[in-house]
Amino acid sequence: MLKTKVVLSFPPSSVEEPITYHLIKDFGIMVNILRASISPGKKGRMVVELSGEESIRSQALNYLESKGVEIDELAAEIRYLENRCASCTACVPVCPTGALDVDRNNWKVSFFEDKCVVCLSCVDACPYRAVEIGPE
Ligand code: SF4
Numbered sequence: 435m436l437k438t439k440v441v442l443s444f445p446p447s448s449v450e451e452p453i454t455y456h457l458i459k460d461f462g463i464m465v466n467i468l469r470a471s472i473s474p475g476k477k478g479r480m481v482v483e484l485s486g487e488e489s490i491r492s493q494a495l496n497y498l499e500s501k502g503v504e505i506d507e508l509a510a511e512i513r514y515l516e517n518r519c520a521s522c523t524a525c526v527p528v529c530p531t532g533a534l535d536v537d538r539n540n541w542k543v544s545f546f547e548d549k550c551v552v553c554l555s556c557v558d559a560c561p562y563r564a565v566e567i568g569p570e
């Protein structure tokens with residue numbers, strides 16, 4: 435039995451296709467969507483846990499690749515180091531999911547791990563190294 439967490443990156447052409455449905459119906463893969471950032475006409479990204487028979491893993495991965503979906507093992511998570519964060523807000527516009535967001539009442543930036551799709555955009559954007567890549 436295969437059970438693995440992966441990051442799926444969808445090209446705009448595949449964002450509106452029922453790809454997870456086909457993984458379940460055609461390959462018997464169970465798809466547990468942990469986090470997702472999907473907008474019609476734009477690139478999408480999902481962190482998912484896949485469970486299914488090892489023997490059909492390569493078929494399912496081939497299917498995803500045929501749809502232009504990039505597959506990366508979830509080897510890392512984002513760590514937010516609050517003590518280094520200056521709430522400069524540089525990360526907020528580059529975060530596609532609102533996982534890094536600013537409270538406009540006090541201009542304090544916070545990290546919401548459950549929204550993070552590990553796109554890594556914030557890592558380069560942060561001048562204070564308050565977001566790091568850590569092990570999953
Ligand atoms: S990696 Fe950073 S920019 Fe990407 S979703 Fe997570 S918090 Fe937002």
Ligand code: SF4
Nearest residue numbers: 519520522523525560
């Ligand atoms: S860019 Fe870095 S220092 Fe600035 S708000 Fe985001 S995490 Fe905090």
